[in-house]
Amino acid sequence: MKTADDLIKQAQTKINCLDILSAKNLYDSADNPVIIDVREAQSAEKSKLQSSVNISRGLLEMQIAKLCPSPDTFIITHCAGGGRASLSALTLQNMGYTNVHAITAKYKDIKKVFG
Numbered sequence: 001m002k003t004a005d006d007l008i009k010q011a012q013t014k015i016n017c018l019d020i021l022s023a024k025n026l027y028d029s030a031d032n033p034v035i036i037d038v039r040e041a042q043s044a045e046k047s048k049l050q051s052s053v054n055i056s057r058g059l060l061e062m063q064i065a066k067l068c069p070s071p072d073t074f075i076i077t078h079c080a081g082g083g084r085a086s087l088s089a090l091t092l093q094n095m096g097y098t099n100v101h102a103i104t105a106k107y108k109d110i111k112k113v114f115g
Contacts, residue, residue: 008083011090016101020113023076023103027051027114030074034067035114036060038079038088039107047107049078049114057084060091071096078103078110 002010018026027033037044037052044054055063057079068075075097077085082104089102103110 011086015089033074
């Protein structure tokens with residue numbers, strides 16, 4: 001039986017993982033980028049990145065098309081520590097999104113750079 005850590009590690013071999021500075025540079029240079037906070041709504045209500053949109057990981061498949069109708073939309077996912085962001089990025093890739101990245105860092109560090 002696989003653990004959550006096993007699934008996260010496996011996902012991270014199949015997605016584009018970014019450190020915070022690389023993510024910020026790509027985000028700033030992209031046309032119409034989207035950054036998705038996949039934490040639960042309560043966490044996002046307490047603190048969120050200035051430019052992020054909250055779609056909890058459990059609702060991602062149902063709500064992403066409204067936010068990102070084009071499969072080549074530049075998307076960055078983030079969470080509290082990188083695990084849910086990685087699993088979400090893999091889900092989006094499996095759905096057909098082709099320009100998806102996950103920040104695999106702690107939220108407090110992401111917040112310092114993204115604001």
